[in-house]
Structures are given as structure tokens and as C-alpha cells.
Amino acid sequence: MITAERKPIDEIIEYIRPFQKILLVGCNECVxxxxxxxxxxxxxxxxxxxxxxxxxxxSIQILEHTLERQCDPEYVEELVSMIDGxxxxxxxxxxxxxQELARRYRNKPVFPAVNxxxxxxxxxxxxxxxxxAGCGDCLLGxxxxxxxxxxxxxxxxxxxxxxxxxxxxxxxxxxxxxxxxIWERLKALNLTDRYEEIIPAKDWRNGxxxxxxxxxxxxxxx
Amino acid sequence: MTTQEPFEPVIIAFCCHYCAYTAADMAGTRxxxxxxxxxxxxxxxxxxxxxxxxxxxxxxxxDGVYVAGCLDGDCHFKNGNHRASRRVAYVxxxxxxxGIGAERLAMFKMSAGMGERFAEVAKEFTETIRALxxxxxxxxxxxxx
Ligand code: SF4
Ligand code: SF4
Numbered sequence: 001m002i003t004a005e006r007k008p009i010d011e012i013i014e015y016i017r018p019f020q021k022i023l024l025v026g027c028n029e030c031v032x033x034x035x036x037x038x039x040x041x042x043x044x045x046x047x048x049x050x051x052x053x054x055x056x057x058x059s060i061q062i063l064e065h066t067l068e069r070q071c072d073p074e075y076v077e078e079l080v081s082m083i084d085g086x087x088x089x090x091x092x093x094x095x096x097x098x099q100e101l102a103r104r105y106r107n108k109p110v111f112p113a114v115n116x117x118x119x120x121x122x123x124x125x126x127x128x129x130x131x132x133a134g135c136g137d138c139l140l141g142x143x144x145x146x147x148x149x150x151x152x153x154x155x156x157x158x159x160x161x162x163x164x165x166x167x168x169x170x171x172x173x174x175x176x177x178x179x180x181x182i183w184e185r186l187k188a189l190n191l192t193d194r195y196e197e198i199i200p201a202k203d204w205r206n207g208x209x210x211x212x213x214x215x216x217x218x219x220x221x222x
Numbered sequence: 223m224t225t226q227e228p229f230e231p232v233i234i235a236f237c238c239h240y241c242a243y244t245a246a247d248m249a250g251t252r253x254x255x256x257x258x259x260x261x262x263x264x265x266x267x268x269x270x271x272x273x274x275x276x277x278x279x280x281x282x283x284x285d286g287v288y289v290a291g292c293l294d295g296d297c298h299f300k301n302g303n304h305r306a307s308r309r310v311a312y313v314x315x316x317x318x319x320x321g322i323g324a325e326r327l328a329m330f331k332m333s334a335g336m337g338e339r340f341a342e343v344a345k346e347f348t349e350t351i352r353a354l355x356x357x358x359x360x361x362x363x364x365x366x367x
Contacts (some may be wrong), residue, residue, distance in 0.1 A: 009319045040274060044316070047277035052320040066253040 001030035001122075002094045004037060006045065012090065013052055015111040018189045019060070019087035024113070025045025025079065025101065026066035027093035034128055036114050039066040039093030041125075045113060066208065069193040076104050085109055119150070136206030136213065142194050144185035149202075151178035157199040231285035231351040233260045235344070236275065238268040240298040241289030248337030256344035259351075268292070269302025270327075273291075276313045280322060283360035286351035289326040290343065296333060302333060322357060325350070327353045 006012075016022055024046050033037030046062045053060045063082055067075040068091035077196040079101070083089070091107050094116040102110040114137045118130040133150040139157075140147060153171045159179030163170025167180040184190050203209075236316060237243040245262045262325035263273055268291025279287045289310055309330050314324035328347060332339045 009316075040272065043274040044277055047274065047281045048320050049358050051277075051281055051322060055321055055358055057362070057365070059363075204327055 001033055002117070002118045003117045004094050005033045005117060006036055006041065006092075006114050007112065009048060009052060010043070012111070012113050012197050013049070014214065016049070016060070016090055019109075021061045021086045021088075023063045023079070023082055023086040023089045024049075025070065025089060025091050025093070025097075027070040027091075027097050028062075028066055028068050029098075031093055031114065034120075035126075036054075037094075039164075042066055044093055045090075067093075070094075071100050076100050079105070085220065099149075118150055134205075134207070135202070137203065138172065139199070142197070142199065143182045144189060144191065144194075146178055146182045146185060148178050148182065151176075151181075157202060166197075176200070229350060229352060229356055231259050231286070231356070232283060233286045233344075233348060234279040235260050235262050235267065236265050236271045236287070236289045237262050238291045238298075238303070239264055239266050239347045241292040241296070241336075242330070242332055242340060244270075244334035245290075245336045245340035246333050248335065249336075249341045254337060254341040256341035257348040258343045259348050266300045267297065267302035268306035269297070269304075270298060271306055271309065273309060273313050273316070276310075276327060277316070280317070280326070280357065280359060283357070283363065285357045285360075286291065286303045286326045286328075286347060287356075288330055288343070288347055290332060290340070293331050293333050305347050319363060322359070323354070326357065 011030055022043050022131055026032070026037050026039055026042035028038060035041065041107045042064050046064050049062060063086060065079065065082060067074050067078060070091065083105050086108070087113065088102055089105065089106065090113050091109050091111045094181070095112065098110055098112045119132045119134060120128040121131045123129045130150050132147055139149065148157060148159060152159055153169050153175070154161055156179065160177050160181070164177040167177055169175040169177045183195065188193050226271065235326050237246060246262055261340065271289050277289050289306050294303070297303040310327060310329040314321050314327050317327060318324045330343045332343070
């Protein structure tokens with residue numbers, strides 16, 4: 001899923017300071033799972049903002065609403081009846097949700113309340129780790145299900161590099177060397193012959209190398 | 223409130239049904255005195271107390287809030303009290319962020335039999351909050367209205 005983290009409260013306050021009535025919109029998907037922007041976090045942020053502004057001698061009005069998905073026009077449409085009554089919108093969704101609101105409601109200022117981080121998985125309760133960089137041409141089939149793009153600090157195709165020590169990456173003893181993991185797993189699976197094959201230079205045009213990407217499914221597109 | 227009146231803090235205590243709430247009951251049956259400032263909200267487990275419950279208490283004018291759960295290792299639901307402690311620490315940071323002050327929120331642990339400890343905690347926390355003075359939020363609500 002897409003992971004995110006709430007922005008520092010002072011930054012959020014500065015965005016909305018000039019406004020009186022705010023619509024605070026959460027999203028029920030990824031940001032709910034990573035506890036950054038779901039209904040609960042909307043309630044928490046709303047409460048914090050009310051108190052922080054009161055302390056500065058200002059009372060603001062905050063309307064709270066959480067959409068099923070903020071990156072889908074159908075759901076974003078739900079806000080129509082609320083938008084006119086507010087001066088600005090604060091979104092707790094990932095960057096896609098924020099941009100969808102900004103696209104649909106052109107005349108309203110829309111501000112992000114979270115920093116969108118990466119595509120990650122939960123390592124355990126409360127801990128999320130980067131797992132995929134959306135490179136557009138997945139290598140996991142030859143790297144034993146461990147991603148060298150998202151998890152090797154140097155994005156090496158044929159690792160490990162000389163910095164790999166005792167299974168850890170040279171950037172930090174807390175970071176596993178992706179290529180050490182790949183090697184160990186290939187060994188366990190009896191697939192070390194895959195490791196002998198040199199992975200050619202990657203075609204980054206499948207990734208961000210060719211500008212913003214789009215998926216069009218002719219069978220589904222209207 | 224005029225400045226002459228002594229400050230009587232409003233304190234909300236989220237008490238776990240299995241320990242702190244029962245301890246409060248025991249304090250009552252043993253006729254132990256503790257300050258009337260503390261309003262108890264009984265929760266099924268201290269782990270049930272969410273960040274938003276605590277923040278709402280402050281937003282609505284509490285001067286101090288504490289969560290009281292079972293002793294370590296004694297939670298009826300295994301680890302609700304650990305979760306509560308971690309959540310309290312998290313909300314303490316949020317309170318610091320908006321200048322309310324982490325020290326207005328606390329976590330206590332006690333067993334159902336610790337009526338005296340319940341009364342003592344209520345007394346001590348009330349004194350701590352009394353020393354800190356009123357939270358700005360309540361009077362600000364009035365001014366901003
Ligand atoms: S190889 Fe590419 S698509 Fe596959 S997990 Fe890594 S970044 Fe994602
Ligand atoms: S130590 Fe491993 S993970 Fe780190 S940069 Fe080198 S190959 Fe990549």
C-alpha cells in the first residue's frame with residue numbers, strides 16, 4: 001500500500017491560517033491502514049487544530065469527512081454539498097487523493113496534511129517498510145521475491161556491492177543488504193543458477209524514465 | 223471564574239473496568255478521601271482508550287487527563303495496558319506539539335485491590351495539575367466564542 005505520515009502540525013497550521021472554515025477529508029484506504037489519514041486521524045488532527053488555533057486566539061470551524069477512496073472521482077463527488085460552505089480543504093489522503101480533490105474542485109485551495117512516503121508493507125504492528133518502487137517491469141521473478149530496486153540502497157541489478165557486510169547494507173547496520181537476502185533465498189530455494197545470469201541494464205522508460213505514466217485498459221476504459 | 227477563586231482543576235480519568243475502576247470502588251467502600259475533581263469514565267480495558275478520546279477531553283476543557291489500567295502482566299485482555307501506555311506517550315507528544323503540555327496527561331497502573339493507591343493517584347495528579355494551572359483551552363473557548 002501507499003504509506004504516509006502526518007506533516008508537522010506547524011506546517012499544517014501555516015497552510016490553513018488565512019481561512020476560517022475548513023473541510024478536513026480523510027481516506028478509508030491505504031492511509032487508514034498505515035494510521036496516517038483515516039477517520040480516526042481526521043478526528044485527532046481536527047481536535048489538535050481546534051486547540052492550537054484557540055491558543056492563538058482564533059476559533060476555526062472544521063468539517064470532518066472521510067471518503068471511501070479519495071483517488072476516485074465517484075467518491076470525491078460526495079463532497080459537492082460540503083465544498084461551497086468552506087474556505088479551504090485539508091486532505092489527509094496520499095498525494096493522489098489531494099490531487100484528485102484539487103482537480104475536481106478547482107476553485108478551492110486544497111492542502112496536504114500528510115507526507116506521502118512509499119509503497120510498503122507492514123513488518124509488524126506499527127512498522128512499515130519500503131518494498132516496491134513501481135519500476136514498471138518487475139524483477140522479483142529472478143530475485144527470489146526480494147526487490148533490488150526498492151530495497152538495495154544503490155538499486156543494483158547484480159549485487160551485492162563491496163559494502164555488504166554480514167548481511168547488512170553499508171548505509172546502516174539496521175538495513176538488510178537486499179542482495180544478501182536475495183542470495184540466501186535463492187540458495188534456500190535451490191535456484192542459485194538464476195544468480196549466475198547477469199541482469200542487463202534496466203530499461204527505465206518503464207519507470208519514471210519516460211515521464212508520468214498511464215495505464216489504459218481498452219477493455220475497461222469508457 | 224474570577225482570579226480570587228482558587229483553581230479547581232477538571233480531571234478526567236479513564237479507568238479500566240477490571241482494575242482501576244474496581245480500585246475506585248474499593249476506595250469508596252473503605253471511605254478513603256480523594257479529590258472530587260476527578261471524573262471517572264469506565265472503559266472495558268485501558269487499551270480501549272483512543273487518542274481521540276483523550277484529545278476530546280482536553281478540547282472540551284479538561285485540565286488534566288489520566289488513563290488508569292491494570293498492573294504490568296495483569297491485563298484482562300493480555301496487553302491492553304501496554305497499548306494504553308504507548309498511546310498515552312503518543313498523545314503526550316501531540317499535546318506538546320500544540321503547546322498544551324505533555325505533563326497534563328499521565329498513565330497509571332494499579333490492581334483492583336489497590337483502593338489506597340487509587341486515592342493517592344487521584345490526589346497527586348490533582349495537585350500536579352493544580353500547580354500547572356488551568357489549561358488555556360477552556361477560557362479560550364469562551365473568549366473566541
Ligand atoms: S522490481 Fe520493480 S515492480 Fe518489482 S517490486 Fe521492485 S520496484 Fe516493484
Ligand atoms: S550493501 Fe547490499 S543493499 Fe546496500 S547498496 Fe550494497 S548491494 Fe545494495
